[in-house]
Amino acid sequence: MEQSAIINRYSQGFKDGIPIALGYLSVSFTFGMAAVTQGLDLWQAVLISMTNLTSAGQFAGLSLITAGAAYYEMVLTQFIINLRYALMSVSLSQKLHGVRLLDRLLISFCNTDEIFAVASRQPAEVGRRYMYGLMTAPYIGWVLGTFIGAAASSLLPASVRSALGLAIYGMFIAIVLPPAKKLRAVRLVVIISALFSCIFAWVPVLNHISSGFAIILCTLIAAAVGAALFPIEEVQGE
């Protein structure tokens, strides 16, 4: 295989993870506040963040815990909301270079939307050191934000909390738009995905589909149309 350089420096991964960590602080802060407001202890909120590392799944889980939901409901909800990670892990697996089983067991724990997104936009394959670097700051940010949010339930004024709610989406837009500007196929994929996402949110009957499952459907449809109409010549980094 004619391999260009593999990206595998811990320091570079760590640096790339800092913007993610900053975004996570605000989201996990909100989670910590919500958890304590709904009756969990501080350490319970922190424990959930330490073991789950997923925003939508944790918020959904929180509402199920406080509602005293059945265990099967918890399993089913987590499965549907988080199923998109399976797609991401398949994709990330193609991007990893020479990563052994034990490392894969650890790296997969931190395969969040944002860590996945940053890893996949690297111009070459990535190694385990880069991935560990990339995971470090976001994990600390996620747990620390939860702790601060839970401890200081209403420290920040509402206006600041509202503004920080946009941070994660700003990051997503910054990841998607530059390639969409360069490649017509990515533009098409983005437009189709946004269109279906709005349909699943607003069209009667279809809006009963859970948001987690709607994201999976949008992803499958948009990426499949892109792959069928614009098959790529060679995968980046290969």
Next chain:
Amino acid sequence: MSGQFWVYVVLMAGVTYLIRMLPLVIFKKKIQSRFIKSFLFYMPYAVLTAMTIPAIFTATASVWSAVAGLLVAVILAWREKSLLTVAIFACAAVFVTEWLLKFLNAGL
């Protein structure tokens, strides 16, 4: 709820981890199919878009501040600014818009 709490946490964490871990451990070989390779190339953009639109419109206190944040993010991202720059200025746009809205409402 403390005994129950542990069961909930184990279920949440267990399901989430298995979903992430199994594909990363199982699909180690390079995929040959051109369609699947293309699909996986487009997938991140599709999933991030679906997560952003339309959820972004309800991420802040008012839909107008979210629209302002979205516009600023789109303009800066189109100019290929860094992730952090885009995120910070989008948040600032939300903050300013909500401040202006409050100001306008108070004046009426």
